[in-house]
Amino acid sequence: MSLLDASTTAAALPYPRLVQAVEALLRDDDVQVPARLVHPLPSGGSLFVMPATDTRLAVVKLITFVPDNPSHGRPAIHGDVIVFDARSGLRRCVLDGPTVTARRTAAVTVAAARRLAACPAGPLLIVGAGVQGRAHLEAFVTALGVQQVSIASRNTQSAAALAAHAAALGARARVVDEPNAALADHPLVVSCTTAHGVVLDASPRRDAFVAAIGAFTPQMIEWAPAVVRAIAADGTIVVDTRDADHEAGDLLQAGVDVAAWPTLGDVIRDTPLWRQQQGKRPVFFKSCGWAGWDLAAARCAVPPLAHAADGRSG
Structure with missing residues (x-):
């Protein structure tokens, strides 16, 4: 199991490939995205719990969003994206949540611009x-x-x-x-x-x-x-x-x-x-x-061939 920090997560999610992953995910009927849970925090922020699955991977993003954090010198978003093997249930990796959120959101925008601009x-x-x-x-x-x-x-x-x-x-x-x-x-x-x-x-x-x-x-x-x-x-x-x-x-x-x-x-x-x-x-x-975008990011970070080899090795 790999724990990826912000820079390693970014390196695993190059934008051209991530845009392709977003578009591929939208064509995949096996993707399941339950409703996300948004729970208020005493600070005025929110706790987000966002799951998504396909036939290969299961992910859950756990992040907090506190809008006035930047005024105190802190990032507004903190958390992680945990990636599991959908068949065995084994945890495959943990991605940096703010990095995934930033990059997959921008990749979704680019996917839209490619079709609509x-x-x-x-x-x-x-x-x-x-x-x-x-x-x-x-x-x-x-x-x-x-x-x-x-x-x-x-x-x-x-x-x-x-x-x-x-x-x-x-x-x-x-x-x-x-x-x-x-x-x-x-x-x-x-x-x-x-x-x-x-x-x-x-x-x-x-x-x-x-x-x-x-x-x-x-x-x-x-x-x-x-x-x-x-x-x-x-x-x-x-x-x-x-x-x-x-x-x-x-x-x-x-x-x-x-x-x-x-x-x-x-x-x-x-x-x-x-x-x-x-x-x-x-x-x-x-x-x-949407948690589906986080699943698209997980697909980039855990390529199918490497995933399959890991699965055979137990």
């Missing part, structure tokens, strides 16, 4: 320069080849650090002061703040692909309800999974009938629900998280 090469606007901002920067640069990035954050030091990281990856990067004004120049937009109030209240471009990552509970919101309603009327909304029906704060607070819109799985499988929405722009992709 009119201009997948960018330029890209990232709103929020935290962990998810960094993960999405790396994923879009390494898996989609984006070369021009703008970064907006209320924390100017974090924005400057992320711009420097983009330059180290070979992309041209700049910091922008006002994200609403920058929307007009960017066909790719990722909002990944932890805000509980509106951050973006301007309309994206007609050809925009917007990935709204930050508001993953009904109480959270990044995009103004009027903007979301306008996209619903004139464009396309896609959610990561049906869990978004009761979790997607941006959509719920806008009064959108979330269940009427397709999931990323519908897009990958080309279902009738998705086909009736094709051709409408802009696209608003709402991601709330």
Whole structure:
């Protein structure tokens, strides 16, 4: 059994391969994902218990999310992803939970952008320069080849650090002061703040692909309800999974009938629900998280051939 730290977990989850694993998982009828348990903590945070299985692996992610931790110099997310052999029940490895969460979330966004974005090469606007901002920067640069990035954050030091990281990856990067004004120049937009109030209240471009990552509970919101309603009327909304029906704060607070819109799985499988929405722009992709994405990460970290050999050896 292997215990992988943050850097080793990241090395086991290269973005191009992780994007492929996400898409493959959505085509796999053997994947089972029970409802996740979210238990409140006295600090105002939450404990998440998220299981998922297929015919080969069983995973459970145990993480805590405490939104005000960054103000005290601590990461907002702590925890682990435990990976088991689905047949023998043996524990195969333990992955670093925050690293898995960051990388699989960004990989899901890239999988959506590959199918839905009119201009997948960018330029890209990232709103929020935290962990998810960094993960999405790396994923879009390494898996989609984006070369021009703008970064907006209320924390100017974090924005400057992320711009420097983009330059180290070979992309041209700049910091922008006002994200609403920058929307007009960017066909790719990722909002990944932890805000509980509106951050973006301007309309994206007609050809925009917007990935709204930050508001993953009904109480959270990044995009103004009027903007979301306008996209619903004139464009396309896609959610990561049906869990978004009761979790997607941006959509719920806008009064959108979330269940009427397709999931990323519908897009990958080309279902009738998705086909009736094709051709409408802009696209608003709402991601709330799902244990299936953690299972996709586990598939990357525990390759089938190595797994089979381990199983034969007992």
